[in-house]
Amino acid sequence: MADILIVGAGYAGMMAATGLDRISEPFTLVNNHEYHYFTTLLHEAAGGRGEPMKYTVPIRNMLRKPTSRFVQDEIVRLDRARRVAVGKAGEYPYEWLVVALGWVPEYFGIPGLAEHSLVLRNIDTAIQIRRHIESQFEAYKNDGDSTHLRIVVGGAGLTGIELVGELVDWIPELCVRYGIDRTAVEIQNIEAMPTILPQVSPELREVAARTLTEKGARLRTNTKIVKVEAGEVHVEGDDPVRAGTIIWTGGVRAHPLLSEAGFTVDRRGRAKVDAYLRSVDDDHVFVGGDTAWVEDEQGKPLPPTAQLATQMGHCIAENVSSAVHGHPLKVFRPSLKGTLASLGREVGVGNIGRFPVKGFLAGLAKEATKVKYFWELGGLRLTAEKTGEIVHLT
Ligand SMILES: Cc1cc2nc3c(=O)[nH]c(=O)nc-3n(C[C@H](O)[C@H](O)[C@H](O)COP(=O)(O)OP(=O)(O)OC[C@H]3O[C@@H](n4cnc5c(N)ncnc54)[C@H](O)[C@@H]3O)c2cc1C
Structure with missing residues (x-):
């Protein structure tokens, strides 16, 4: 039986998985593709900038330890009563579950x-x-x-x-x-x-x-x-x-498997979590990324971003391991580092911290965020590989 089960290998799921891999904490990761893709760069893949598969990395290459297990399958149901995630190809029992299934489009009921x-x-x-x-x-x-x-x-x-x-x-x-x-x-x-x-x-x-x-x-x-x-x-x-x-591209909501499984959700289908990113309904379930309903100190829900999903993934890796070993959990403290939007291949606009940036500088900063993520995910090897393929710093 898998003690720790992670479903979804996006920003939150991969950070949780690589964090557990690093400390040799056994887990099973289930994702519907055999690769992790860079969601924040999908517009580049769609808009002809680079070959689409360059915006992916094989999940197995990111997990080094024999204690880490990856299964490619699509989860279709979370059975909380039996503590099992049901996939198309099999069932995945858990003692501790990490849900990081990301988002689906929100159509706001617009006909057609x-x-x-x-x-x-x-x-x-x-x-x-x-x-x-x-x-x-x-x-x-x-x-x-x-x-x-x-x-x-x-x-x-x-x-x-x-x-x-x-x-x-x-x-x-x-x-x-x-x-x-x-x-x-x-x-x-x-x-x-x-x-x-x-x-x-x-x-x-x-x-x-x-x-x-x-x-x-x-x-x-x-x-x-x-x-x-x-x-x-x-x-x-x-x-x-x-x-x-x-x-x-007008809206997103959390993956419907959470509301279907009876978790307490907000109007965007995100499951409410406590300060440690555990579901308020089940302390054996951690929820991260766009599927988590986390509020800031003013009680405002945090926006669904890769930046926060990544931070949540790091925190969940620590907390789920602590939960397994009966250690105290760490409070999740989000850190908003700014927003950068590319406006094509060279220029952009945004804020780095409190400082506004625009034009080529913003474009360059956006490229730098790619490098930062590759480093966080796969260290020197992934950074060297992907920087050559999809980072344009000149
Ligand atoms: C074009 C674009 C640009 C963006 N730009 C930015 C940006 O600049 N900065 C920023 O912070 N955010 C940006 N975002 C938002 C950001 O990408 C999301 O907030 C982020 O991807 C959320 O991470 P996640 O881990 O929650 O989910 P995801 O990254 O969506 O990962 C979910 C994972 O679950 C898997 N999955 C889904 N359903 C199943 C299933 N049933 N069974 C098994 N696996 C499943 C998926 O394949 C995927 O691997 C952008 C989004 C888009 C689309």
Whole structure:
């Protein structure tokens, strides 16, 4: 029987696993892919910057000790009464469970949105978006219908804006490849809220909006998507937008397995945890990353970010090991180090601590965050390998 079971090998799950691996604490990690992927860089994989599989690392390569076990399987149910995670290929009993299954798209009940839009959720969907856009360029060459060349990205948070940035830098390459005039291609970003990028200051939002608009994107804030049909986005108070590609980045919620298992969840499906990241419903279950409902000192829920998921993973590794050995647990203390949004391949905007950064400096800082993560995850070996492949510091 697996004493410690981790389900999900994203930022939180991998940090918990590598932390336990380092101290030779036995555990089983179950994930639906045999690789860990860099979710924060999926827009690069979707937007033609690098080969998608370079944004992954085989999970087995990250675990060194014979005490660490990895199983590739998709978990379909958490059976709390029997202390078993049920997968498609088998059952995984536990004494201590770490849930780090990440997020699923939130469609806010908008009719047709789930059926008729693409999402940037994992490597498979990044490849799907990339191929779909290429196929639309090909279709335009065949029938000349300009709808193929309109791309709508719903949502102007970090994911939506980083994706738009990536696309505006990729489109000129595609235009050359397919012999299409750049002005024939339109990228529309549609956002219901009055501003883009709520994570950064108003001045930086303006910089971001100006940069993307100058590169040819159309940003439509205060524009609510009310319905989506095949190839058509309906917005409140305006004409429908016909588009060959519709991508939704407008919201996330926690993996539904937590609410289905009866954990106390917030309106985004995240399971409530105590100061040690243990479920308030079961002290043998730790919850990390986007599936955890953690509040700051003012009682405000922490945002779902890789930065915090990574910190939670570190804390859970320590706490689950302490729980196994009957040692005192450590209080989770989140440390918000800032936000950086890339606006294409070279520039960005954001804050490092309290300091605003923009342009090439922000772009460079964003690349540096990749190096930091590779170091944290896999030390010198992974940093050397991945820095050569997907970090662009010049
Ligand atoms: C394009 C994009 C850009 C982003 N940029 C940033 C950024 O710049 N900074 C930042 O801090 N955050 C950013 N985020 C948010 C960040 O990626 C998430 O907050 C982070 O990935 C959450 O980590 P996690 O460990 O909770 O979940 P994930 O990283 O989503 O990992 C969940 C894991 O669980 C696995 N899994 C899911 N379901 C099952 C199942 N049923 N069975 C088995 N395994 C399963 C998945 O394959 C995955 O490996 C970005 C997100 C996107 C999409």
